[in-house]
Amino acid sequence: MFVVIFRAVRTAVLFFLVLPMAAIAQDVTLTSRDGSVALSGTLLSFDGEFYRLSTVYGPLVLDGQAVLCSGVGCPDLDAYIAEFTFAGEPALGEVLMPALIEGFAARRGLSLGRAAQDDRHFTFTLSDPATERVVAHIGFRISSTSEGFADMLTGDADIAMAMREVRPDEVVRGIEAGLGDLSEPARSRIVALDALVPIIAPDNPLASVSVEALAAMLSGVVREWDLQDAPIAVHARPADTGIQQAVEDHFLAPLSLVMDEGVIRHASSAALADAVARDPLAIGVSRFSDIGNAVPVNLLGTCGIQLSASRRNLKTEDYPFTAPMFLYTPERRLPRLAREFLGFLASTTAQRIVRRAGFVDLMREEIALDEQGVRFADAIANAGADVPLEEVQRMVALLRGAFRLTPTFRFRGGSTKLDAQSAGNVADLARALESGVFDDRELLFVGFSDSDGNWQVNRRISSLRAEAVRNAVLAAAVTADQSRVALAIEAFGEAMPMACDDTEWGRSVNRRVEVWLR
Amino acid sequence: MKLDPKFIVFGLTVLVAAASGELVQHSDRYFGGSNQSSATAQQVAYAPAPRFDLENMIALSAPVEENAAGDDPQAGIVLPFAPLAAGEARLYSPGAIEVSRRLAPLDMNFHSPNRVGADLNQYGLPCEPKLSVSVAEAAMVVLSLVAPCRPDERVEISHGLLQFAMRTTNTGVVNARIPALSRVAAFVVRFEDGKILTGTVTVPDADEYERVALLRYGQGAMQIHALEFGAGYGDAGHVWAGAPRTPGYGAEGRGGFLVELGDLSLPASRTAEVYSYPEGQGHDSGVVRVSIEAEVTEANCGQELFAETLQPGVDEQLQVADLALTMPDCSAVGEFLVLKNILRDLKIARN
Numbered sequence: 001m002f003v004v005i006f007r008a009v010r011t012a013v014l015f016f017l018v019l020p021m022a023a024i025a026q027d028v029t030l031t032s033r034d035g036s037v038a039l040s041g042t043l044l045s046f047d048g049e050f051y052r053l054s055t056v057y058g059p060l061v062l063d064g065q066a067v068l069c070s071g072v073g074c075p076d077l078d079a080y081i082a083e084f085t086f087a088g089e090p091a092l093g094e095v096l097m098p099a100l101i102e103g104f105a106a107r108r109g110l111s112l113g114r115a116a117q118d119d120r121h122f123t124f125t126l127s128d129p130a131t132e133r134v135v136a137h138i139g140f141r142i143s144s145t146s147e148g149f150a151d152m153l154t155g156d157a158d159i160a161m162a163m164r165e166v167r168p169d170e171v172v173r174g175i176e177a178g179l180g181d182l183s184e185p186a187r188s189r190i191v192a193l194d195a196l197v198p199i200i201a202p203d204n205p206l207a208s209v210s211v212e213a214l215a216a217m218l219s220g221v222v223r224e225w226d227l228q229d230a231p232i233a234v235h236a237r238p239a240d241t242g243i244q245q246a247v248e249d250h251f252l253a254p255l256s257l258v259m260d261e262g263v264i265r266h267a268s269s270a271a272l273a274d275a276v277a278r279d280p281l282a283i284g285v286s287r288f289s290d291i292g293n294a295v296p297v298n299l300l301g302t303c304g305i306q307l308s309a310s311r312r313n314l315k316t317e318d319y320p321f322t323a324p325m326f327l328y329t330p331e332r333r334l335p336r337l338a339r340e341f342l343g344f345l346a347s348t349t350a351q352r353i354v355r356r357a358g359f360v361d362l363m364r365e366e367i368a369l370d371e372q373g374v375r376f377a378d379a380i381a382n383a384g385a386d387v388p389l390e391e392v393q394r395m396v397a398l399l400r401g402a403f404r405l406t407p408t409f410r411f412r413g414g415s416t417k418l419d420a421q422s423a424g425n426v427a428d429l430a431r432a433l434e435s436g437v438f439d440d441r442e443l444l445f446v447g448f449s450d451s452d453g454n455w456q457v458n459r460r461i462s463s464l465r466a467e468a469v470r471n472a473v474l475a476a477a478v479t480a481d482q483s484r485v486a487l488a489i490e491a492f493g494e495a496m497p498m499a500c501d502d503t504e505w506g507r508s509v510n511r512r513v514e515v516w517l518r
Numbered sequence: 519m520k521l522d523p524k525f526i527v528f529g530l531t532v533l534v535a536a537a538s539g540e541l542v543q544h545s546d547r548y549f550g551g552s553n554q555s556s557a558t559a560q561q562v563a564y565a566p567a568p569r570f571d572l573e574n575m576i577a578l579s580a581p582v583e584e585n586a587a588g589d590d591p592q593a594g595i596v597l598p599f600a601p602l603a604a605g606e607a608r609l610y611s612p613g614a615i616e617v618s619r620r621l622a623p624l625d626m627n628f629h630s631p632n633r634v635g636a637d638l639n640q641y642g643l644p645c646e647p648k649l650s651v652s653v654a655e656a657a658m659v660v661l662s663l664v665a666p667c668r669p670d671e672r673v674e675i676s677h678g679l680l681q682f683a684m685r686t687t688n689t690g691v692v693n694a695r696i697p698a699l700s701r702v703a704a705f706v707v708r709f710e711d712g713k714i715l716t717g718t719v720t721v722p723d724a725d726e727y728e729r730v731a732l733l734r735y736g737q738g739a740m741q742i743h744a745l746e747f748g749a750g751y752g753d754a755g756h757v758w759a760g761a762p763r764t765p766g767y768g769a770e771g772r773g774g775f776l777v778e779l780g781d782l783s784l785p786a787s788r789t790a791e792v793y794s795y796p797e798g799q800g801h802d803s804g805v806v807r808v809s810i811e812a813e814v815t816e817a818n819c820g821q822e823l824f825a826e827t828l829q830p831g832v833d834e835q836l837q838v839a840d841l842a843l844t845m846p847d848c849s850a851v852g853e854f855l856v857l858k859n860i861l862r863d864l865k866i867a868r869n
Contacts, residue, residue, distance in 0.1 A: 106837055
């Protein structure tokens with residue numbers, strides 16, 4: 001038992017010794033293994049694999065395998081400890097990332113320790129259980145998405161945790177700080193999916209709510225429950241939190257409303273969810289991953305279509321208020337173990353951890369036609385007005401026996417540019433094509449549109465979008481054997497609406513390219 | 519074949535009588551040389567062995583007067599003192615002295631078993647320690663250790679990743695109820711001299727309980743608090759060391775329960791807290807919020823507290839992690855450090 005105590009103590013001591021040392025640059029000479037080339041300079045960093053050296057020729061990166069290091073500044077190769085820090089969004093940092101680091105350590109057979117000051121500042125230590133050698137210190141600073149980007153800009157963090165995409169001003173400052181263009185696809189990755197969900201207590205009789213009615217409650221325009229003849233208690237997070245900003249951006253701003261000042265604010269989404277769960281007169285907006293003991297409310301469109309936040313609806317983005325969870329990395333090379341950890345995030349093991357933590361994973365799913373009855377019923381109900389019934393029948397005939405894949409492609413407000421989740425889907429489908437998952441089958445890219453304008457024009461537009469998405473996937477799937485899988489295009493315009501077309505978010509849900517497999 | 523109990527009793531009596539006769543006549547053969555001198559017997563008479571405290575036993579027992587009515591000349595008088603509570607009865611009693619004197623000749627015939635110190639203890643019980651493990655309700659395991667020659671000794675008990683220390687009683691016994699962390703539950707008991715005993719038992723319902731545990735070093739400043747389904751502090755659904763509930767509560771599917779393991783009074787002790795929730799049995803679905811709390815005290819302010827956490831990770835397997843908690847400085851003495859996210863909340867689904 002004492003061994004464990006001492007190990008923990010030594011870990012703590014090492015941690016404080018190593019950090020300042022890493023910051024001191026020193027003189028080294030790197031010589032190629034055959035002795036023919038030698039380079040001297042100041043060692044900027046060593047990531048366990050590559051040396052980054054400041055030389056008279058400018059900064060150079062050399063493969064550690066190919067050179068021998070001499071001089072006072074040489075790192076001890078065996079004592080190398082990977083160090084990197086995550087900062088930002090609590091939704092990612094509180095539970096999900098620690099669980100993923102635990103899973104990564106277990107997968108690698110590394111033992112795990114956590115040194116905590118409080119819930120928001122802690123450091124993981126990964127070590128080899130056989131030799132008790134420390135291989136990594138992984139720091140966490142949990143604040144908010146904006147603070148995470150700020151920490152990255154000031155060099156206090158290596159990886160930013162965010163529940164939104166980087167903003168243009170943050171991109172500019174990132175470039176100035178030498179982090180590279182953070183809006184580039186290579187600088188970010190989606191770890192998990194989450195969503196904004198209105199929540200109520202289990203004993204609240206409300207069954208569904210329209211976005212307009214929700215906005216009216218949040219803004220204080222409506223203060224009494226219809227069903228309960230009692231005042232509404234609105235619960236929210238502080239105004240500077242990422243989720244509260246998202247609530248205002250998605251639910252209130254489109255209707256030119258602002259949050260009521262008298263709402264009850266909570267320090268964490270768990271506290272918000274539990275407070276709402278206790279009060280049958282309460283309503284609030286939480287994350288899908290932290291509904292706690294409250295229950296979610298379906299969103300109701302004025303045309304009668306209901307949208308529920310479910311795993312599949314988040315994966316397909318058919319639920320409009322989906323919020324992907326991002327990690328942003330700088331252009332510079334991170335320690336090898338950090339890169340390996342980021343690679344681990346896409347694995348099945350990691351995605352199972354994501355699901356277990358209450359988030360929606362990124363694993364592709366196939367949805368049979370039987371499970372889409374409501375969608376097809378809406379399509380039939382809609383037929384005849386604009387879209388002729390024959391067009392709906394053609395669609396049913398084509399898709400019968402096929403499976404819809406969860407990756408769906410949607411576009412940024414009116415543009416032809418894919419949104420973040422869809423951009424991730426391009427890469428995912430491309431990888432699947434390269435690995436031959438769809439060999440000997442047919443992938444059908446099916447375009448749909450909103451109902452603004454003539455249905456034939458809409459069909460043509462949706463066809464063009466489907467073609468654009470297919471081409472993007474093909475362009476990304478460099479090594480795929482195209483003779484083994486057929487990639488076809490179809491388009492049905494406004495024939496199968498997912499949401500009502502009377503709001504902008506409803507229309508953007510309907511403008512999409514689905515992928516079907518047969 | 520049916521035996522009349524009367525014959526059994528008769529037979530046994532004859533056997534015992536014959537055996538004791540043999541024993542009395544040839545006691546040397548069984549108990550070694552009789553090198554106890556008669557001086558010892560006299561010593562007993564004047565200064566009774568404190569261990570047995572015969573005065574008090576007799577003085578307090580009601581039949582003193584009965585004895586007196588018999589052949590004791592000093593009996594028949596009222597008790598010299600009012601009867602005393604057992605704990606304080608350490609007073610002179612003439613009657614008792616008399617009894618001691620009369621018992622002395624019997625004591626002369628008591629000899630320590632000759633293998634004492636080797637494989638029998640002072641009461642003649644075999645030294646060989648025995649460990650038994652059996653299944654109890656709520657996927658608990660009853661561990662019983664009997665080590666007659668190891669009274670008052672520290673033992674380390676481990677069950678997989680769960681480890682804690684206990685002390686044997688003055689008769690060398692340890693009893694513990696331990697939550698099973700796996701269907702095939704193995705237990706290891708280690709004595710201070712390195713002797714090890716093991717026991718394994720199959721616990722059929724072990725997988726039906728979601729468990730999280732905190733393994734602490736030294737004083738148990740860190741504690742698990744579970745708030746079931748939105749309960750607040752002090753509510754019925756707040757489970758912690760101060761309101762741990764019983765395993766029976768879990769077995770009935772009514773909610774979770776907390777088990778504390780280990781002996782805090784031992785120096786450099788390891789102790790553990792295990793919170794268990796019966797999965798799929800409860801009537802509730804929702805979230806049990808699990809936190810670790812530590813009171814900031816004069817003893818621990820500004821220092822690091824060490825522990826290990828156990829919680830389900832990938833594929834529901836329990837994962838262990840070291841925890842080093844930096845306590846706030848001493849201006850915060852009396853406050854509580856609450857860590858809500860080290861142990862993950864339990865998401866309970868209704869079946």
